[in-house]
Amino acid sequence: MSRRPAQAQRATTRRGEKPKPRGTARRPQRASVLDQAIAGLPMSPETLHKVTTWSIVGAVAAVVLTVGILAGVPQMIGVGFAQAVGDAGLKVDEIQIDGLKRMDRATVYEQVLDQDSRAMPLVSLEEVRQRLLKFPWVKDARVSRRLPSTLHIAIEERTPAAVWQNHGQLMLIDPSGVPLEPVSLEAMPDLPLLIGEGANTQEAARKHLLETQPGLKALVKATSWVGNRRWDLFFTSGEKLQLPEGEDEAIAALKKFVQIDGTQRLLGRGYVGFDMRDANKLVVRRQGVIEPPPPVSSAPTAAPTAPTTTTTTPPPAGTGAGEG
Structure with a gap:
């Protein structure tokens, strides 16, 4: 009677293996902090994937735009994108100038508008400033954008002395x-x-x-x-x-x-x-x-010797003449 259970036991238990205890089951792995954070977001995984993808695309586009503007190459996609932004409404339509007293206002407008494009992202503020500093009356200049369409210029003029x-x-x-x-x-x-x-x-x-x-x-x-x-x-x-x-x-x-x-x-x-x-x-x-010369100091001095040349008439102030 006991031979068959023994044979069944030997059949199910291989040599060198320990029998698994009954009633044991695999424990579920604990979720990571990232998984818990994602699970807590009020959006589905599919929506989260789309948001992540578009964020990466937007970041890459911003880098391309910046490189294109800094490089100054019109063919680059960054410049084209900036021009499109200008066409959409972000372009220079108004110029505000403060601080002018003697310098011609039209000259300032000319320096500001002499740009390849009036799209606001493509207007070089430093270039405009350097152009203005070349004029003698301009001691300093500050150029800034006031979105969506205004360029503000504050000029400090020199004072004639x-x-x-x-x-x-x-x-x-x-x-x-x-x-x-x-x-x-x-x-x-x-x-x-x-x-x-x-x-x-x-x-x-x-x-x-x-x-x-x-x-x-x-x-x-x-x-x-x-x-x-x-x-x-x-x-x-x-x-x-x-x-x-x-x-x-x-x-x-x-x-x-x-x-x-x-x-x-x-x-x-x-x-x-x-x-x-x-x-x-x-x-x-x-x-x-x-x-005869009046005394200059308390110390006695000899009478001056007459110079070989004598100024008979003072030169007019407007001639610039004078002895060395």
């Missing part, structure tokens, strides 16, 4: 000496007059020199930069003051001149000019004669 006369031409300059535009003799503004080659680059030095003696500033008709090394001052009363070379030396000489003028009244007495190129003495010139 003086009139520079060189080789017979009058030119407005800013405080740093940048030439702005020619000006006629009849339309000269009430600004300081600088005369001479390279005088425009010395505008800051001229201003500093006269600001050390503010009481004399209103009496100066013109300032001449002589030989690219020193100043001559022309006064409204007709005299010329020749100052020595060097910034500190010129400031010191001008201070001494103001002190002497305050006690002995040099200006407005018919003198032709005053020579202080030697900071230790002051030579006073009448027409055709040389006056």
Whole structure:
């Protein structure tokens, strides 16, 4: 009786194998965090797949568009897409300009509209800015888009500080000496007059020199930069003051001149000019004669030797003439 169960048991149990316990089953694998997140989305897997696919396509299209615009090649698909965006309504239809006082507004419009396309994505803001900075009046410019169709330009203009006369031409300059535009003799503004080659680059030095003696500033008709090394001052009363070379030396000489003028009244007495190129003495010139010099310092000094040439008439402020 027991032989058949034993044979059945041997038939079902191979040599070397352990019998599996009854009642055991394979446990289900735990879902991953990503699977749980996807399962929690309020959309079907098919819809999620479509969204993912179109997101990838859109990202690739954006990269292609950016590369096309940066490369500047009209044949690229990016430019074509940007042009299509412009045709759909995102194009420059209005230009707002702020800050213009002296520069021609039509010139600004011309620089902005000189583009291959008026599609807003294809308008190069930096290119427009660099074009505007080439104009002397423009100190700085900021260009921005105001969607859907407006380009905004804010311009900071230079301020004229003086009139520079060189080789017979009058030119407005800013405080740093940048030439702005020619000006006629009849339309000269009430600004300081600088005369001479390279005088425009010395505008800051001229201003500093006269600001050390503010009481004399209103009496100066013109300032001449002589030989690219020193100043001559022309006064409204007709005299010329020749100052020595060097910034500190010129400031010191001008201070001494103001002190002497305050006690002995040099200006407005018919003198032709005053020579202080030697900071230790002051030579006073009448027409055709040389006056004895007033003392410049407390130290005794010998009487000056008459120069070999004498200025008989002061050069007009508009000629740019002056001794070295």
